Each structure stands twice: as C-alpha cells, then as structure tokens.
Amino acid sequence: xxxxxxxxxxxxxxxxxxxxxxxMFVQGGQSLLFGTVKSKEEKTLLIxxxxxxxxxxFTTLVTFGGAIFASFPLYYSTSFGGAxxxxxxxxxxxxxxxxxxxxxxxxxxFLGAKTYETFLFLNGMFGTILIGVAVGTFFTGGAxxxxxxxxxxxxxxxxSYWTNNYHGLxxxxxxxxxxxxxxxxxxxxxxxxxxxIMQIDFEPLxxxxxxxxKITGPAFVLAFVALLLSLFTMTGYHVNPENGFISAVxxxxxxxxxxxxxxxxxxxxxxxxVLGGLANTLFGKGKGSFYITGTGVVxxxxxxxxxxxxNNTAFFVSTxxxxxxxxxxxxxxxxxxxxxxAYASLMIPFVLAYIVYVWRAMTKVKMSNEDLLKPDTHKY
Amino acid sequence: xxxxxxxxxxxxxxxxxxxxxxxFVPLTLGLGFIIAIMETFYVRSGNEFWKRTTKFWMNIFAIxxxxxxxxxxxxxxxxxxxWSNYSWFVGDIFGAPLAIEGILxxxxxSTFFAIMFFGWNKVSKNAHLISTWLVAIGTNLSALWIxxxxxxxxxxxxxxxxxxxxxNEMVNFWAVLFSPVAINKFxxxxxxxxxxxxxxxxxxxxxxxxxxREEEFARKSIKTSAIFGLVSLLVLIWSGDGSSVQVAKxxxxxxxxxxxxxxxQKGTPIIVxxxxxxxxxxxxxADNPIKYESEDAFxxxxxxxxxxxxxxxxxxxxxxxxxxxxxxGGYTYLDKDGVPKIAPPIEERMxxxxxxxxxxxxxxKARLAGDEEGKGLAYSQLMDNFDHFGYGYIEKPTxxxxxxxxxxxxxxxxxxxxxxxxxxxxxxxxxxKKAIISKHRWFLYLAIISIPLVYICSQAGWxxxxxxxxxxxxxDLLPVGAAVSGINPNAxxxxxxLFFILFTALLIAExxxxxxxxxxxxxA
Numbered sequence: 001x002x003x004x005x006x007x008x009x010x011x012x013x014x015x016x017x018x019x020x021x022x023x024m025f026v027q028g029g030q031s032l033l034f035g036t037v038k039s040k041e042e043k044t045l046l047i048x049x050x051x052x053x054x055x056x057x058f059t060t061l062v063t064f065g066g067a068i069f070a071s072f073p074l075y076y077s078t079s080f081g082g083a084x085x086x087x088x089x090x091x092x093x094x095x096x097x098x099x100x101x102x103x104x105x106x107x108x109x110f111l112g113a114k115t116y117e118t119f120l121f122l123n124g125m126f127g128t129i130l131i132g133v134a135v136g137t138f139f140t141g142g143a144x145x146x147x148x149x150x151x152x153x154x155x156x157x158x159x160s161y162w163t164n165n166y167h168g169l170x171x172x173x174x175x176x177x178x179x180x181x182x183x184x185x186x187x188x189x190x191x192x193x194x195x196x197i198m199q200i201d202f203e204p205l206x207x208x209x210x211x212x213x214k215i216t217g218p219a220f221v222l223a224f225v226a227l228l229l230s231l232f233t234m235t236g237y238h239v240n241p242e243n244g245f246i247s248a249v250x251x252x253x254x255x256x257x258x259x260x261x262x263x264x265x266x267x268x269x270x271x272x273x274v275l276g277g278l279a280n281t282l283f284g285k286g287k288g289s290f291y292i293t294g295t296g297v298v299x300x301x302x303x304x305x306x307x308x309x310x311n312n313t314a315f316f317v318s319t320x321x322x323x324x325x326x327x328x329x330x331x332x333x334x335x336x337x338x339x340x341x342a343y344a345s346l347m348i349p350f351v352l353a354y355i356v357y358v359w360r361a362m363t364k365v366k367m368s369n370e371d372l373l374k375p376d377t378h379k380y
Numbered sequence: 381x382x383x384x385x386x387x388x389x390x391x392x393x394x395x396x397x398x399x400x401x402x403x404f405v406p407l408t409l410g411l412g413f414i415i416a417i418m419e420t421f422y423v424r425s426g427n428e429f430w431k432r433t434t435k436f437w438m439n440i441f442a443i444x445x446x447x448x449x450x451x452x453x454x455x456x457x458x459x460x461x462x463w464s465n466y467s468w469f470v471g472d473i474f475g476a477p478l479a480i481e482g483i484l485x486x487x488x489x490s491t492f493f494a495i496m497f498f499g500w501n502k503v504s505k506n507a508h509l510i511s512t513w514l515v516a517i518g519t520n521l522s523a524l525w526i527x528x529x530x531x532x533x534x535x536x537x538x539x540x541x542x543x544x545x546x547x548n549e550m551v552n553f554w555a556v557l558f559s560p561v562a563i564n565k566f567x568x569x570x571x572x573x574x575x576x577x578x579x580x581x582x583x584x585x586x587x588x589x590x591x592x593r594e595e596e597f598a599r600k601s602i603k604t605s606a607i608f609g610l611v612s613l614l615v616l617i618w619s620g621d622g623s624s625v626q627v628a629k630x631x632x633x634x635x636x637x638x639x640x641x642x643x644x645q646k647g648t649p650i651i652v653x654x655x656x657x658x659x660x661x662x663x664x665x666a667d668n669p670i671k672y673e674s675e676d677a678f679x680x681x682x683x684x685x686x687x688x689x690x691x692x693x694x695x696x697x698x699x700x701x702x703x704x705x706x707x708x709g710g711y712t713y714l715d716k717d718g719v720p721k722i723a724p725p726i727e728e729r730m731x732x733x734x735x736x737x738x739x740x741x742x743x744x745k746a747r748l749a750g751d752e753e754g755k756g757l758a759y760s761q762l763m764d765n766f767d768h769f770g771y772g773y774i775e776k777p778t779x780x781x782x783x784x785x786x787x788x789x790x791x792x793x794x795x796x797x798x799x800x801x802x803x804x805x806x807x808x809x810x811x812x813k814k815a816i817i818s819k820h821r822w823f824l825y826l827a828i829i830s831i832p833l834v835y836i837c838s839q840a841g842w843x844x845x846x847x848x849x850x851x852x853x854x855x856d857l858l859p860v861g862a863a864v865s866g867i868n869p870n871a872x873x874x875x876x877x878l879f880f881i882l883f884t885a886l887l888i889a890e891x892x893x894x895x896x897x898x899x900x901x902x903x904a
Contacts, residue, residue, distance in 0.1 A: 103886075378498055
C-alpha cells in the first residue's frame with residue numbers, strides 16, 4: 001500500500017509540476033516586455049491580459065512546494081536546505097512578480113512603472129530558466145550527503161549537507177540542467193505568444209506575436225528534441241527495491257520509457273499535440289492552439305517527471321555518494337500521512353472544475369483597449 | 381558556536397519575513413468579510429452607493445493582498461531552505477496542512493479573486509457576490525491550515541516517533557486538526573485580523589470625516605466595521621482567555637515569561653502593568669545566586685492579587701510556576717492525560733533527553749547490525765525518555781528560558797491595547813448611533829492614531845506566541861539549534877539583508893499607493 005501511495009503522490013506532484021510549466025505562459029508573456037512588446041498601449045494590454053492569470057501560476061508553484069514537502073519531505077529538506085542559493089534566487093524572482101501587477105500602474109508608487117515592468121521581465125526570463133534548472137536536478141542530482149542518523153549527533157544534527165560552497169548555483173553550470181532551463185523558457189514563451197494571439201484583441205500585437213512564434217515555436221521544438229536525446233542517452237540510477245542499493249544504469253530513462261510504456265505514450269501524445277498546436281498556428285487558423293499546445297506541454301512534462309522516479313529510479317541523486325540518493329521509498333512521508341493527503345486530493349477534480357469555470361468566464365471575450373476603459377474595470 | 385549563530389540568524393530571518401507577512405495578512409483576513417458584507421448590501425438593495433463603497437475597499441484589499449502573497453511565498457519555502465532538519469524531523473505532520481492549504485484554500489482565493497476584481501462585467505451580480513464571499517472564506521481557510529501547523533509546533537499531538545526513519549510521524553490527523561491549541565489559535569488569530577481590518581476601515585473613514593468628505597460613505601463604513609469589529613473583539617478576548625489556560629498547561633515557561641514571573645506561589649497575582657528590573661536575570665540563578673536573590677523582578681508594578689491563578693485555573697489558590705520553579709522542578713502539574721505529576725528539574729530532563737538521543741543512536745546501530753535484542757533495549761531507552769528528547773540538545777538549563785523582557789512587554793502591550801480597542805468600538809458605536817461622530821474631531825484623530833496601534837497590537841501577539849516558546853521549534857522535541865539547515869551563516873546574513881531591503885521598499889511603495897487611493901477617495 002505504501003508503495004502505491006508513494007507512486008500516487010509522485011504522480012500528483014509531477015502533475016502539479018507539469019501544470020506549473022504550462023501556466024508559466026504568464027512568465028513567457030512577461031519575457032516579451034521591452035523586446036517584442038514596447039509601446040505603452042501594448043504593454044498595458046499584455047500586462048492586463050496576463051494579470052488575470054498570474055495568481056493561478058503562483059498558486060500552483062506554492063501548492064507544488066507544499067505537496068512535495070508533505071509527500072517527500074526528505075527531498076524538500078535536502079534540496080531546499082542544500083541548494084540554498086538556487087531556490088532563494090527563484091523565490092526572489094517570484095516575490096518581485098507578486099507585487100508588480102497590482103503596483104505597476106498605481107499612483108503614489110515611488111518605484112515607477114518601469115521598475116515593475118523590469119521585475120516582470122526578470123521573473124519571466126530568469127524565473128522560467130531557473131525553475132527548469134531546478135527540474136533538471138531531478139535527473140542530474142546534487143552534491144549532498146544524507147544520513148538519517150545525523151539527528152543523534154547533537155553537535156551536527158542536520159540530516160543532509162551540501163558538500164560545496166556554491167549551494168545550488170553550480171546546477172546552472174550543468175549543461176543538461178541549463179538545457180532544461182532553456183526548454184522551459186521556450187515552452188513558456190511559446191505558450192505566452194499563443195495566449196496573446198488567443199486573448200488580446202489588438203491587431204498590431206497579435207501580428208508581432210504571430211511573427212515571433214515562427215522563431216520561438218521551432219526553437220522550443222528543437223531544444224526539446226535536444227533535451228530528449230540528452231535524457232535518453234544519459235546514465236540514471238536504479239534502486240534495488242529489495243535492499244535499497246543504488247547502482248548506475250546507462251540509458252536508464254530510455255529504459256524507463258520503454259519498460260513502462262505508458263509514460264512513453266504520454267510523451268508521444270504530448271509531442272504530437274505540441275507539434276499540432278504549433279502547426280495550427282503557423283499554417284492554419286490557429287483556433288485552439290493555446291490549449292492544444294498547452295495540453296501537449298502538460299503531458300510531455302508530466303511523463304518526464306514520472307520517468308525521473310518510477311521504475312525504481314533514484315530521483316535526486318547524490319553526486320557525492322550515490323547510496324545517499326533520494327528515492328520514492330526513502331524520502332516519502334509515512335503511509336498514514338500519504339493516505340490522509342490522498343483523501344484530501346479527492347478534492348482536486350472539484351478544484352479543477354471551478355478553475356475551468358472561472359477561466360471560461362474570464363476568457364470568453366478577447367481583451368481590448370475598450371475593455372480596459374470600461375467603468376468597472378480593475379486595471380493593472 | 382556555529383550552530384548558535386546560524387540558528388540565531390535563521391530565527392532572525394524567519395522573524396523578519398513572518399512579521400512583514402503579518403503586516404498584510406490580518407487586513408486581508410478581515411477586510412475580505414467587510415467587503416463581502418458591503419457587497420451583500422449592494423446586491424440586496426441594488427443601491428449603487430454600496431457598490432461604490434465595496435469597490436473602494438476592494439481596491440485597498442487588492443493592494444494589500446498582492447504584497448501579502450509576495451511575502452508569504454518566502455515563509456513556506458523557508459521551512460526547507462533554512463529549517464531543513466525540522467522539515468525532515470516533522471515534515472510528515474507539518475507538511476500535510478501546508479499541502480491541504482494549497483489544494484483547498486489557495487486555489488479557492490486565487491481563482492475567485494479573478495472574478496472579484498475583473499468580473500464585474502463578466503458574470504452576474506450573484507455570481508460576483510459568491511466569488512467575493514469565496515475569496516474571504518479562502519483567505520480564512522488558508523489561515524486555518526497554517527495555524528493548525530503552527531499550533532502543532534506549540535503543542536505536538538497526534539504523532540508517534542518512528543525510530544527507523546528517525547522522525548515523528550502522524551498517527552491521528554483529527555487530533556492534529558482539532559487540537560484545542562489549534563482551534564483556539566485559529567479563532568484568536570483570525571478575529572485579530574477582523575479587529576485590525578475594522579479599525580483600519582474606521583480610521584480611514586474618520587480621515588474623510590475630518591476633511592469633511594464622503595460623509596455617507598464614511599459613516600456607513602464606520603457603522604458596518606464597528607459592529608463587525610466589536611463582535612470580533614469579544615470573540616478575540618474569549619479566545620485569548622482560552623489561550624492563557626492552554627499556555628499555562630502546555631507551555632508554562634512561556635506563561636512565566638509573559639508575566640515576568642520568577643518565583644511562583646499559591647494564589648499568584650497577575651501583573652496589570654509594570655516595568656521589569658533589568659538587573660534581574662534568571663541566568664544568575666546558577667551563575668550569581670546572591671545577585672539573583674537580591675534583585676526584585678520589577679522596578680514598578682500594578683498587580684491584582686491571585687489574578688493569574690484565577691485566570692489560568694479558575695481557582696484563586698492555584699500554584700503557577702515561575703521561571704525558577706520550572707528550572708528547579710518539584711511542583712505538581714498535570715500531564716497530557718490529566719494525571720498529576722511532580723515536575724522534574726530541567727537538568728534531569730536534559731539527562732533524560734540525552735538518554736533518548738543515545739537510545740536512538742543505539743537503535744540505529746543495532747538495526748544496521750541486525751541485532752534484534754539490542755534494538756529492543758535501545759527502543760525502550762528511547763521511548764522511556766522520549767518526552768524529554770529535545771532537552772538532549774540543550775547545553776545548560778537556562779537555555780530553555782525565552783527572552784523575558786520581550787515576551788513580557790509584548791504581552792502587556794497586546795493586552796492594554798486590546799482593552800483600549802474594546803472601549804474604542806463601544807464609543808464609536810455610541811457616537812455613530814447618536815450621529816455625533818463628525819462633530820468630535822478628537823475622536824476622528826483618535827481613530828486615525830488607532831491604525832498604527834492595532835498593527836502594534838497584532839505584531840505584539842505574534843511576538844508573545846513565537847518568542848515566548850523559544851528555544852523550541854517543536855515544544856520539548858526539537859530546539860532551534862537542532863532544526864536549522866547545514867548552510868553558511870553568511871548566506872543567511874545576505875538573504876536576510878536582501879529580504880529586508882526588498883520588503884521595506886515594497887512596504888513603502890504599498891503605503892504610497894494606499895495613501896493616494898485614500899486621497900482620491902471612493903468617488904474617483
């Protein structure tokens with residue numbers, strides 16, 4: 001039962017991670033500020049269109065953190081407590097986003113609109129890349145040692161320690177992590193452009209977005225293919241379910257896909273949907289492209305995250321001593337806690353239902369300059 | 381020492397970020413409901429005046445809400461970044477409320493926030509009203525789960541220690557959720573938010589009256605908020621009384637610090653107001669006993685005889701232990717099951733704590749060696765002493781004493797301001813009923829001054845709760861020194877400075893925006 005619950009919670013956490021990547025279309029849209037989106041009118045439209053959705057992305061990030069804390073506390077403890085600078089940088093980038101929408105255009109704001117636009121740009125550009133880098137560590141690991149008996153050493157009781165002084169910044173120098181960061185960035189930017197095309201009723205901006213996606217869309221696809229090639233040829237770490245012994249296995253992630261099949265089907269479907277969505281925009285009328293591509297991104301990311309831990313795979317490898325690596329078995333909460341949370345997770349379909357209801361209500365009509373001038377509009 | 385300085389810095393960073401966060405959250409908790417009540421008036425009456433009023437306060441809510449979110453994300457992730465040992469040791473219990481908070485509460489508020497602010501033209505009046513109520517409920521539900529988690533740290537229940545995983549694990553979710561400390565803490569904290577929001581609304585409305593602007597808007601806002609605030613304050617006082625009873629039972633050292641009580645007695649008086657003698661220090665009990673005995677606890681005090689005994693046990697002759705009594709032990713107390721026991725001295729608890737930690741180490745060793753008999757013996761040693769586990773990390777007995785002046789003054793400031801707010805609401809309602817509120821400029825000034833006072837009161841409450849429980853992250857189980865991450869203190873120094881600069885800048889920006897919104901007024 002514990003085994004099933006551990007897998008169930010990894011699936012849920014992975015789904016939240018995948019939804020987060022999809023919802024980072026907000027960040028992708030923000031990364032267009034100053035470059036593609038320059039005029040005051042365009043900036044206001046873009047920020048207001050994204051502003052209706054940013055909290056959903058933010059909440060998904062927070063819930064992802066809470067869910068991983070609750071279900072795999074040893075990962076939370078080891079990664080966050082060890083890769084301190086990587087996570088702190090990500091947090092700072094999200095703190096500056098949270099105020100920027102509301103404060104940007106308000107009178108009396110001593111920092112000025114441009115400061116908040118810069119905050120949004122930084123969050124959009126580097127928030128996505130660094131989250132991608134952090135996701136990359138699910139495959140490349142970190143320089144930590146972990147010992148559950150540490151608590152009995154009253155002078156140094158912490159369960160895990162990072163063994164270098166970079167505390168997570170070194171993750172940026174790993175090419176695979178960086179590639180993952182670039183893929184997440186391109187995914188977010190592609191979805192951001194598709195969202196603009198779908199949601200903003202302002203022809204000059206829609207035209208720019210359509211031009212931009214001719215570069216960003218293929219760049220995303222190419223980077224993603226490079227990522228898959230890199231992932232499927234890299235060494236992963238197998239955990240023996242009998243005794244917990246961890247050993248290196250070449251092409252581990254490729255084997256995970258081929259042995260489990262269903263993540264491969266998810267990935268394949270995801271890739272097809274992404275290609276279909278992009279082709280629909282590039283060569284067709286583009287109707288529904290945002291949702292088609294978004295669903296594809298969710299399926300692809302979800303399958304990769306599942307692949308990181310399923311099929312007896314260590315999902316957070318210690319590069320110092322692989323026997324210290326984290327697995328679903330050694331890092332999870334107890335069976336009781338996972339079960340309690342599994343009951344709470346039965347609410348997720350209900351939560352998704354009201355999110356869909358509100359999303360539909362708010363995106364029924366495209367946003368235009370006229371909308372922002374209506375008397376009851378809360379304008380960012 | 382490495383741990384001590386890292387723990388102090390980590391505490392300081394957490395205190396800084398939590399106190400900043402707590403500047404914004406209470407207003408959100410209370411204003412959400414005030415707005416929902418006002419919008420209900422609008423939907424029921426169709427009177428555009430109420431829509432205008434609702435939208436004005438909604439604007440204040442949105443500005444405050446944004447910065448509340450910005451400061452909140454840091455708190456959640458700090459459990460991992462700065463308190464990683466804690467995250468593992470009790471993550472099995474503490475993490476669940478955080479995850480449920482995300483799934484059940486955060487999505488509720490963030491999703492319906494979109495309709496509340498952007499949906500006036502997009503959904504029906506009733507759908508909008510429901511969204512506003514759901515945002516208010518969502519913010520309060522968020523508070524529920526995080527306060528359940530906090531209460532569990534003050535009074536750990538519903539869990540068992542698992543020596544194989546070397547951590548505490550949840551065994552009874554309902555015991556965690558419905559712990560009396562959790563219920564009381566939730567009620568006390570959210571009503572604090574309601575009172576704060578009511579006073580902010582009254583203060584801002586008074587500013588309009590002072591400038592002879594928006595009289596109808598201001599008076600109706602004052603009336604709505606004063607009723608809401610008074611009812612909330614009565615519940616707040618009731619739950620505060622409940623808190624004192626629980627603190628006496630579960631965290632006697634915190635109560636002693638709150639009252640500056642060094643030596644207990646039967647029929648202990650309660651301090652109404654006082655100035656502590658800086659020369660009196662509990663650390664002198666061991667280091668300089670002559671000085672300790674010769675110094676009075678107070679330079680000045682006003683006290684009510686037997687008041688503390690009456691407050692915490694409803695009896696006038698109950699013995700309430702002071703700091704010295706807790707250090708030395710020997711007094712009778714009731715354990716978790718209500719059985720009378722003699723309190724051991726802290727030194728004995730430290731010795732037992734070390735036995736518990738040693739028992740765990742022996743257990744782990746025996747487990748790896750496959751020594752079943754050794755495992756059994758070590759397990760007995762661990763569990764026989766487990767109630768004292770955290771004391772195994774304490775270096776000297778006086779380390780279990782929190783900062784007495786900070787806890788004492790924070791507690792008394794909170795109480796005095798609480799009494800003031802009771803009078804304030806009564807006077808406000810009286811003056812509003814007699815329609816004389818606009819004529820008394822002194823009252824309008826008083827209402828404006830009350831805004832910073834209510835923030836001071838609210839922050840003081842947190843200081844009592846959090847400083848008073850030191851040195852424990854988990855009461856009696858895990859002191860702060862053993863809960864921190866294995867990071868360089870300089871890293872914490874740097875992030876703390878960055879947080880301070882960023883949050884202060886954002887606070888200044890927020891105040892600037894709010895002042896402008898107020899100046900423009902609801903008609904803008």
